[in-house]
Structure formats: structure tokens, C-alpha cells
Amino acid sequence: MAAVHAVGSNQKRTERLHKYVVANQDCEELRPVNCSYRVMVVVLVRSICILEESSMRSLRKRTISLISAALVSLQAAPLSAQLPEHLRDFPLATRGASGESVAPFFNGWIRNFDDSVTLIFGFANQNREGVTDIPIGPNNRLEPVKYDGRQPTHFPVYQRRGFVGIQERGAFAVVLPAEEAETEVTWTLTSGGQTWTVPGRTTATAYEMSNGERAQGSLKPAIRFSLDGEESTSVQGIYAAPKTTTVGEPVTLSAFVQDRGNREAYPENKIMHYQVGTEWLLHQGPEGVAPKFSNAVVTGRNRAREAGESASGDWTEVTTQATFSEPGEYVIRLRVDNFLAADSKFDNVCCWSNAYVPVIVAP
Structure with missing residues (x-):
């Protein structure tokens, strides 16, 4: 049976x-x-x-x-x-070591206190190895043209943990005045035989972000190039006065940084100010060359091992020595984060700020 x-x-x-x-x-x-x-x-x-x-x-x-x-x-x-x-032009396959394209990303937008709008952009280099350089021009452009020029030309490969680990978020931003807040800004990149265009606009509330406090009081860190100078607390950042040097001669780049989180209002916080992380990156420069930085990356965790996890909240000076192998005009980006805080993570597009240093290198 x-x-x-x-x-x-x-x-x-x-x-x-x-x-x-x-x-x-x-x-x-x-x-x-x-x-x-x-x-x-x-x-x-x-x-x-x-x-x-x-x-x-x-x-x-x-x-x-x-x-x-x-x-x-x-x-x-x-x-x-x-x-x-x-x-069929986009077959399922693993990413190549080289020859792949770089894709622009629109990370989101922020309505500022004066009703201006900040559009935040990032990118993803789809190669597994190497760096892609795309000079500003037909293959790397922002439109309307009056906003062109702030975007990076140097696109490293990233292999971070987390969602879309190959993406570099918040590499730069465009600020639209209040009267132009509805303007669409597009970023177009052509490389690896592909052309990608991403629109930045305020029409989708799902992309709206905030400069305000996070769940436990974290805010974007502050950056200044002098203690009494202009301050960056945003992705769009500030620009330092240009530096000059010659090929092979190290130039000192410095800034003052601060974790400005407002954590006193949240009783669960045991630490009011965290050690910040810093990274010096090539933002723009001649094709095929990159400077060498001393102490290019110092994470907040590294600083915490040396000085303790809790910071004073005062301004701290950070420096690097940049050495260039080729003449030309460069822009160096300093990114400052407070990722030691529980409510601050790269995948959340918070909390870090940018600042930029132009460097002119003579032969």
C-alpha cells in the first residue's frame, strides 16, 4: 500500500x-x-x-x-x-579589473535655513582595481554650465562594507539659491564606453535630508583653515587660499577640526564629543597622477586609541605633507567625520563635512 x-x-x-x-x-x-x-x-x-x-x-x-x-x-x-x-548591452557578470565605467550618483538634497537648496552628489567606480581620471569637459560636466567645475576628476576604487560599498557618497555638492531651488542639475560622466547622466533635483521627498541633529545629537563636524576663519559644517564645504609648491617639494596642508555634536540633551549618551576621523583625498588634478600624503587617513578609532574615545570638543589641528610628482593645478579634499558616534555612519550620508585646498605645482 x-x-x-x-x-x-x-x-x-x-x-x-x-x-x-x-x-x-x-x-x-x-x-x-x-x-x-x-x-x-x-x-x-x-x-x-x-x-x-x-x-x-x-x-x-x-x-x-x-x-x-x-x-x-x-x-x-x-x-x-x-x-x-x-x-543585452548590460550582461550579468562580475566587475572587471579595468575598463569599466564610473557612474555618477545623486545622494540627496537639503533645504537650508535661507531656503537655498544643497544638492549632494557621489560616484561609483565600477572597476575592481586602479583609478579612473576624467577631466572636466564633455566627458565630465555639470549642467547648467554655471555650476560646472566643482565635481571631482579623480575617481578611486572603493571596497567599503555596507550598502553599495563601491560608492563614494557626498564627494561634492551644488548650492542653488532660493530663487533657483527648483532647478535640475545634471552630472554626466563618460568612461569605459558608457555615458551616465544623473539628475539632482528636489522633486522627490525620499531624497530629502537634513543638516539637523541625528537621533542622539550628532551633527556634521566643523572645519576651519584658521581659527577665526570661515567654517564648513556641510558637504559643499569651504575653499582655502591656494597653496603653491614645486614638483617633489612637500607642502604642508592643515586645518582645524571639531566634533560639534549636541549630545547633552540625550541622557543615553555617555560621551559628549568623539574623536573625529580625517582623510585627505585628491579631488581634481592632471590625468594619471596623484600626490602622496603623509597621514592620509586617520580614523576616529585610531585617535581614540591614542587619546581616548572622548574628545574635549575643542578645535584640533590636523596636517598632512603632500608631495606632487607632476606640475599642474590640483584640488585636495579634506573629509572630516564623527563615525565613532552610534548615530553617524557613512551609509546614512551623515555625518561628515568637506573642505577643499587648491594647490598649484610648478615644475
Whole structure:
């Protein structure tokens, strides 16, 4: 009776599978990527049914051969043939070491106190290795043209943890005056045989962000180039007076930084001010060259190991020695974060601020 019951169950199972295949027989037109896998599942389950119906060794061997043939046929089928025509230029594959494109990203927008709007942009270098340089011009442009020139030309590869770990968020920002707050600003990048354009605009509330306090009082850190000078507490940042140097001669770049979080109002906080992290990056420069920095990256955790996790909240001077191998005009970006705080993380596009240093390098 058990054998009869098993055969009957398998017959019903096979009938259900047959109905499934009939119901999805047009999947080659509607869902080409999933179709082969559906067929493979049907083949595998039917094969299991055959194994359950008989323990004959020869039949089992034939079934295994059937499974192998199905898998081989699926593997042999070119993936491009399974894709709709309009997607065949974008095959599913691992990222190449080089030759891939750099994609611009719109990270979000902020309504400022004076009703101006800040549009925040980042990028993702899709190569696994190396750096891509795209000079400002037809292949790297902001429109309207009056906003052109703030974007990076140097695009490193990133492999961070977290969501979209290859993306560099908040590399720069464009500020629209209140009377132009509805203007759409586009960033276009052409590289690796692809052209990408991303619009920055205020029409989507899902992209709206804030300069205000985070859940436990964190705010974007402050940066100044002199203690009594202009202050950056934002992604758009401030610009220092240009520095000058010659090829091979180190130049000192310095700034004052501060964690300005307002954490006293949140009783769960045991630390009122955290050690900040700093990173000096090449933002713009001649194609194919990059300066060398001393202490290019010092994380907040590294500073906490030396001085304790809790900071005084006072201004701290940070410096680097930059050495250039080629003459030209460069822009160096200083990014300052307070990622030691629980409510400040890179994936949340908070909390860090930018500041920029132009450097003119003579031969």
C-alpha cells in the first residue's frame, strides 16, 4: 500500500508540475532570465520523483545523467540570449579589473535655513582595481554650465562594507539659491564606453535630508583653515587660499577640526564629543597622477586609541605633507567625520563635512 501511495503522490506532483510549466510556457518572452531556472527546477523535481518511484540502480543512473545534461545545457546557453534585447548591452557578470565605467550618483538634497537648496552628489567606480581620471569637459560636466567645475576628476576604487560599498557618497555638492531651488542639475560622466547622466533635483521627498541633529545629537563636524576663519559644517564645504609648491617639494596642508555634536540633551549618551576621523583625498588634478600624503587617513578609532574615545570638543589641528610628482593645478579634499558616534555612519550620508585646498605645482 505504501508503494501505491508513493506512486500516486508522485503522479499528482508531476501533474502539478506540468500545470506549472503550461502556465509559464511563455516565460521565454516575459521572463527570459528566470525561464531557464524554472525549467531546471522542473527537471530536478521530476527526476527526484523518478528516484522515489523506483530504487533500480540503472534508472537512478539515467536520472543522474538527465540532471547533468540539463545543467550542462543551461550552462552552455549564452546569458545574452536569455536577456531581453534592450538589456543585452548590460550582461550579468562580475566587475572587471579595468575598463569599466564610473557612474555618477545623486545622494540627496537639503533645504537650508535661507531656503537655498544643497544638492549632494557621489560616484561609483565600477572597476575592481586602479583609478579612473576624467577631466572636466564633455566627458565630465555639470549642467547648467554655471555650476560646472566643482565635481571631482579623480575617481578611486572603493571596497567599503555596507550598502553599495563601491560608492563614494557626498564627494561634492551644488548650492542653488532660493530663487533657483527648483532647478535640475545634471552630472554626466563618460568612461569605459558608457555615458551616465544623473539628475539632482528636489522633486522627490525620499531624497530629502537634513543638516539637523541625528537621533542622539550628532551633527556634521566643523572645519576651519584658521581659527577665526570661515567654517564648513556641510558637504559643499569651504575653499582655502591656494597653496603653491614645486614638483617633489612637500607642502604642508592643515586645518582645524571639531566634533560639534549636541549630545547633552540625550541622557543615553555617555560621551559628549568623539574623536573625529580625517582623510585627505585628491579631488581634481592632471590625468594619471596623484600626490602622496603623509597621514592620509586617520580614523576616529585610531585617535581614540591614542587619546581616548572622548574628545574635549575643542578645535584640533590636523596636517598632512603632500608631495606632487607632476606640475599642474590640483584640488585636495579634506573629509572630516564623527563615525565613532552610534548615530553617524557613512551609509546614512551623515555625518561628515568637506573642505577643499587648491594647490598649484610648478615644475
